[in-house]
Amino acid sequence: MNPTDLNYQIIDHTADLGIVVKGVDVKDVFIRAAQAMTDIMVKADINEKGAKRKVLVEGEDFPDLMVRWLSEILYLFDGEHILVSAIEISSISPIRLQATLTVLPLKRGHHEILREIKAVTYHQISVQRVHDGWEARIIFDI
Amino acid sequence: MDFKVKKIDEWRYLIPKKGAMRVPGLVFSSSELMANIEDDQSLLQVVNVATLPGIVKHSLAMPDIHWGYGFPIGGVAAFRMEDGIVSPGGVGYDINCGVRLITTALVASEVRPRIKELVLALFKNIPAGVGSRGRIRLSTKEQRNVAAEGASWAVKKGMGTEEDLERTEDQGVIREADPGAVSERAYKRGHDELGTLGSGNHFLEIQTVDEIYDQDRARAFNLFEGQLTVLIHTGSRGFGHQICDDFLKEMGTKVKEAGFDLPDRQLACAYVTSDTGKRYLSAMACAANYAWANRQIIMHWTRDTFEKILAMGPNELKMELLYDVCHNIAKLEQHVVDKKKVTLCVHRKGATRSLPPGHPDVPMVYRKAGQPVLIPGDMGTYSFVLAGSQQAMKETFGSTCHGAGRMLSRKQAIKTAKGRAIHRELEDKGIYVQSRGRTTLKEEMPEAYKDISLVVEAVHMAGLAKKVARLRPLGVIKG
Numbered sequence: 077m078n079p080t081d082l083n084y085q086i087i088d089h090t091a092d093l094g095i096v097v098k099g100v101d102v103k104d105v106f107i108r109a110a111q112a113m114t115d116i117m118v119k120a121d122i123n124e125k126g127a128k129r130k131v132l133v134e135g136e137d138f139p140d141l142m143v144r145w146l147s148e149i150l151y152l153f154d155g156e157h158i159l160v161s162a163i164e165i166s167s168i169s170p171i172r173l174q175a176t177l178t179v180l181p182l183k184r185g186h187h188e189i190l191r192e193i194k195a196v197t198y199h200q201i202s203v204q205r206v207h208d209g210w211e212a213r214i215i216f217d218i
Numbered sequence: 219m220d221f222k223v224k225k226i227d228e229w230r231y232l233i234p235k236k237g238a239m240r241v242p243g244l245v246f247s248s249s250e251l252m253a254n255i256e257d258d259q260s261l262l263q264v265v266n267v268a269t270l271p272g273i274v275k276h277s278l279a280m281p282d283i284h285w286g287y288g289f290p291i292g293g294v295a296a297f298r299m300e301d302g303i304v305s306p307g308g309v310g311y312d313i314n315c316g317v318r319l320i321t322t323a324l325v326a327s328e329v330r331p332r333i334k335e336l337v338l339a340l341f342k343n344i345p346a347g348v349g350s351r352g353r354i355r356l357s358t359k360e361q362r363n364v365a366a367e368g369a370s371w372a373v374k375k376g377m378g379t380e381e382d383l384e385r386t387e388d389q390g391v392i393r394e395a396d397p398g399a400v401s402e403r404a405y406k407r408g409h410d411e412l413g414t415l416g417s418g419n420h421f422l423e424i425q426t427v428d429e430i431y432d433q434d435r436a437r438a439f440n441l442f443e444g445q446l447t448v449l450i451h452t453g454s455r456g457f458g459h460q461i462c463d464d465f466l467k468e469m470g471t472k473v474k475e476a477g478f479d480l481p482d483r484q485l486a487c488a489y490v491t492s493d494t495g496k497r498y499l500s501a502m503a504c505a506a507n508y509a510w511a512n513r514q515i516i517m518h519w520t521r522d523t524f525e526k527i528l529a530m531g532p533n534e535l536k537m538e539l540l541y542d543v544c545h546n547i548a549k550l551e552q553h554v555v556d557k558k559k560v561t562l563c564v565h566r567k568g569a570t571r572s573l574p575p576g577h578p579d580v581p582m583v584y585r586k587a588g589q590p591v592l593i594p595g596d597m598g599t600y601s602f603v604l605a606g607s608q609q610a611m612k613e614t615f616g617s618t619c620h621g622a623g624r625m626l627s628r629k630q631a632i633k634t635a636k637g638r639a640i641h642r643e644l645e646d647k648g649i650y651v652q653s654r655g656r657t658t659l660k661e662e663m664p665e666a667y668k669d670i671s672l673v674v675e676a677v678h679m680a681g682l683a684k685k686v687a688r689l690r691p692l693g694v695i696k697g
Contacts (some may be wrong), residue, residue: 088630151403154407217459
């Protein structure tokens with residue numbers, strides 16, 4: 077997959093790695109941020125079929141919710157060796173996100189792991205409305 | 219926030235107290251190194267740390283300071299017990315990331331023709347790279363034992379000796395660890411990563427002692443010119459990352475209740491003596507112990523590999539642990555402030571402990587020389603052995619630098635390396651490298667880091683540690 081399809085840009089940070097993601101609305105920016113993070117970690121076909129898994133994430137505001145949402149996906153990847161291939165957000169507010177994920181087991185050989193992300197940081201986190209939609213800025217510790 | 223930087227002498231720069239700062243900032247550096255950080259935001263991070271409750275004396279930065287998240291990397295800050303804080307961001311995600319150095323009875327020039335073979339065998343025996351899974355699978359019960367016992371867990375399993383423990387910072391265990399303070403998620407992330415190097419700047423390196431600066435201390439540390447040594451640089455893996463993450467989130471929610479006004483969310487913290495603060499320190503200790511067990515296990519497999527490849531016994535090889543230091547940690551330590559002995563919560567995020575000769579926490583065998591301080595270079599450049607000093611106790615709560623510090627972002631590094639075969643360039647310099655990741659070598663190439671000689675010179679001249687020896691790489695395994 078080409079990063080431009082995912083609509084994210086890598087931003088330069090001396091010690092770490094960051095992304096700027098754009099979306100048409102707030103749901104879209106949350107989905108695209110998760111897809112961008114997955115794209116950084118692993119080379120996979122996002123159209124692969126898998127099982128459904130529901131997740132609920134709660135936070136204090138959109139930036140906090142974004143960190144917790146991406147941390148959830150990262151935990152599935154690193155802790156349970158599960159890859160998220162598709163995301164459907166059924167509801168979102170600044171303090172709550174409900175989604176149904178399509179997940180599949182991470183298989184060595186089949187999925188090429190590109191990079192280890194240690195964590196999603198709060199450093200300079202922003203999720204905001206911009207003139208043509210929504211934009212998020214996230215820095216990962218790698 | 220606007221702030222000024224005032225040069226005090228050739229190796230010290232002061233950021234005078236201003237606005238919300240509770241103490242001034244003090245940066246150990248040189249004019250050459252200062253020029254590198256003017257463009258990033260690491261000095262602002264020194265200022266931000268100075269605003270945190272209960273900070274003592276100075277918000278400190280070592281010469282390898284670079285822009286981190288929240289706290290700068292290369293930052294040191296000590297907080298009072300009664301009104302001070304502890305911050306997971308002041309330790310970092312890779313809790314007890316650290317270094318251990320193994321000395322041998324081997325002369326590097328004699329082993330040189332076998333380096334490639336050794337590197338390949340080490341690469342096979344020690345899992346490295348992104349998402350590497352270990353050769354050890356732990357049940358949650360066994361993982362709790364690792365979290366409580368640290369390096370001694372590995373020694374009990376036959377992976378090392380009692381002597382190894384004596385030569386590890388804190389004997390490879392923080393006894394206040396409470397496995398009950400660690401989340402299920404952290405156990406899940408850590409269950410198959412014990413005995414793995416990981417990726418990024420972590421590595422295992424075969425080296426030779428290239429130059430000795432202090433003969434007496436080198437003898438005390440059992441180092442001689444031309445000797446073959448092995449350096450291991452890794453930490454607590456996903457187990458530590460998750461613990462940091464869990465507490466950052468918990469504290470982030472609670473800081474508002476506590477009434478802190480933080481300049482950066484990543485600075486989330488809790489009072490040291492609060493329930494959350496205490497639980498963080500107990501969980502952090504578990505990750506620190508996991509990391510010590512990790513380095514102990516990797517050392518055991520390194521010894522094993524050398525014995526098999528070189529067909530030599532342990533008595534011939536004499537692969538002894540020189541020392542093991544951690545450089546991402548928060549500890550409750552005794553220090554003298556205003557002529558009074560007090561307990562402080564000292565955060566070292568990308569900084570190494572540097573205890574002087576005679577200090578009771580220095581192993582007996584090094585008590586006269588001072589604590590060995592191990593400073594890993596980046597792949598392809600020198601690493602250094604130094605000795606702790608009294609000056610560090612006076613000025614930096616017994617701390618010094620931890621490494622070279624990045625100068626180029628990973629993106630810039632990849633751009634700089636475009637069209638170049640980094641492994642070949644290194645081989646031309648006599649360094650054989652094996653790495654797992656596709657872009658690791660480019661991202662981690664020597665130009666991406668500050669010149670470590672300048673960093674070490676700055677701490678040596680400022681008196682925060684004394685140079686003992688320089689180590690040159692011969693073979694590297696990277697994630």
